[in-house]
Amino acid sequence: MEKTIAVLPGDGIGPEVTEAAVKVLKSIAMRYGHTFHWKFAAIGGAAVDEFGSPLPKETVEACEASDAILLGAVGGPKWDNNPAEQRPEKGLLNIRKHFDLFANVRPVKAVPALLGSSPLKEEIAREVDMVIVRELTGGLYFGEPKRHNENSAVDTLVYTRTEIERIVDQAFEMARSRRGKLASVDKANVLESSKLWRKVVEERKAGYPDVEVEHMLVDSAAMKLITNPRAFDVLVTENMFGDILSDEASVITGSLGMLPSASIRSDGFGLYEPVHGSAPDIAGQNKANPSAAMLSAAMMLRQSFGMDSEASSIEDAVMSVLEDGYCTGDLSACGNKVISTERFVEKVIEELEREFVSEHIMFSYV
Ligand SMILES: NC(=O)c1ccc[n+]([C@@H]2O[C@H](COP(=O)([O-])OP(=O)(O)OC[C@H]3O[C@@H](n4cnc5c(N)ncnc54)[C@H](O)[C@@H]3O)[C@@H](O)[C@H]2O)c1
Numbered sequence: 336m337e338k339t340i341a342v343l344p345g346d347g348i349g350p351e352v353t354e355a356a357v358k359v360l361k362s363i364a365m366r367y368g369h370t371f372h373w374k375f376a377a378i379g380g381a382a383v384d385e386f387g388s389p390l391p392k393e394t395v396e397a398c399e400a401s402d403a404i405l406l407g408a409v410g411g412p413k414w415d416n417n418p419a420e421q422r423p424e425k426g427l428l429n430i431r432k433h434f435d436l437f438a439n440v441r442p443v444k445a446v447p448a449l450l451g452s453s454p455l456k457e458e459i460a461r462e463v464d465m466v467i468v469r470e471l472t473g474g475l476y477f478g479e480p481k482r483h484n485e486n487s488a489v490d491t492l493v494y495t496r497t498e499i500e501r502i503v504d505q506a507f508e509m510a511r512s513r514r515g516k517l518a519s520v521d522k523a524n525v526l527e528s529s530k531l532w533r534k535v536v537e538e539r540k541a542g543y544p545d546v547e548v549e550h551m552l553v554d555s556a557a558m559k560l561i562t563n564p565r566a567f568d569v570l571v572t573e574n575m576f577g578d579i580l581s582d583e584a585s586v587i588t589g590s591l592g593m594l595p596s597a598s599i600r601s602d603g604f605g606l607y608e609p610v611h612g613s614a615p616d617i618a619g620q621n622k623a624n625p626s627a628a629m630l631s632a633a634m635m636l637r638q639s640f641g642m643d644s645e646a647s648s649i650e651d652a653v654m655s656v657l658e659d660g661y662c663t664g665d666l667s668a669c670g671n672k673v674i675s676t677e678r679f680v681e682k683v684i685e686e687l688e689r690e691f692v693s694e695h696i697m698f699s700y701v
């Protein structure tokens with residue numbers, strides 16, 4: 336297959352982890368006979384510095400001319416005092432809105448080799464396999480009016496029925512293809528937008544009789560994510576709750592550096608990025624965990640290109656390296672096998688090579 340991928344490295348550790356994902360994708364292309372064309376473009380603080388805008392039109396054009404987008408992370412202290420339109424994060428929000436990427440899919444799966452890195456007891460973390468479906472283009476992040484002065488500040492939480500219906504349907508479909516359980520998380524005891532959210536979920540569930548639905552208030556959902564995460568299958572929620580709950584859920588896997596994500600729209604076009612940010616505290620030190628970025632690349636192959644075996648190869652290779660006991664320093668259980676970002680990527684590529692060779696040998700016997 337021939338595909339064009341827009342690569343937006345961004346800021347901080349963004350370029351380090353994106354480079355890792357690109358290397359792994361190049362290795363996949365070589366082994367499976369695909370051709371990937373790359374369109375590198377600026378976003379976030381790097382784009383503010385180069386073009387005066389966190390999402391320059393050149394970047395939008397590169398993404399429009401691509402089959403999928405791979406993104407690193409944006410932000411950092413250098414730009415923290417910039418006016419709102421010049422903040423790196425604005426580039427991320429604008430690209431999500433521009434491409435109507437309303438469904439942010441964030442899988443959270445326990446990694447057997449990393450149970451010791453989770454602050455949760457092993458018997459609680461083990462077997463966790465859930466997906467957070469976060470609404471990504473509405474809610475508090477985008478509602479108007481939005482302003483502040485010295486004495487007051489306003490953000491607006493607004494959701495339309497249509498916005499809620501499409502994300503809820505996406506989550507029902509996902510629950511149906513998994514274990515058939517949906518937790519809809521809101522704050523319906525206080526927020527008007529959550530009352531509409533809950534009403535829409537109640538209406539839509541008639542179309543999914545095979546899915547068991549539970550409504551949960553966000554505060555107790557946050558608690559249950561830690562005390563009984565195995566109980567979750569698919570969790571659907573609005574934009575800001577989903578942002579917070581997914582970082583919280585990352586502790587189950589041992590590190591924020593393990594969580595990939597896909598931001599997709601109805602026709603399957605998607606932007607793929609790790610859940611974590613630009614990690615300014617470790618940027619430029621060759622310490623970042625590239626797993627989330629590589630697993631996001633795997634999600635891209637599977638969801639946007641239909642390349643299932645290629646995606647599984649990446650996932651298996653990352654897991655094998657971790658099972659061999661190698662990991663980056665964010666994973667506390669790693670012991671004396673802490674390796675750099677670059678070394679971790681080399682090991683994943685060696686593993687891909689090994690997988691490919693053994694499959695090839697098996698095929699030649701058949
Ligand atoms: N999608 C994005 O681009 C995105 C997401 C979150 C935060 N941000 C931005 O990133 C900047 C820093 O935010 P923050 O510090 O609150 O969150 P962060 O996710 O960047 O970092 C939180 C903590 O996790 C660690 N961490 C994160 N990713 C890691 C990885 N791959 N490997 C090892 N350790 C990792 C960091 O070192 C840090 O201690 C801010 O400007 C924020 O707005 C961007």
Ligand SMILES: CC(C)[C@H](C(=O)O)[C@@H](O)C(=O)O
Nearest residue numbers: 409410424427428578610612
């Ligand atoms: C950087 C920020 C705008 C972003 C968000 O809140 O969506 C980030 O935290 C994320 O999770 O992708």
Ligand SMILES: [Mg+2]
Nearest residue numbers: 578579582610
């Ligand atoms: Mg976040």
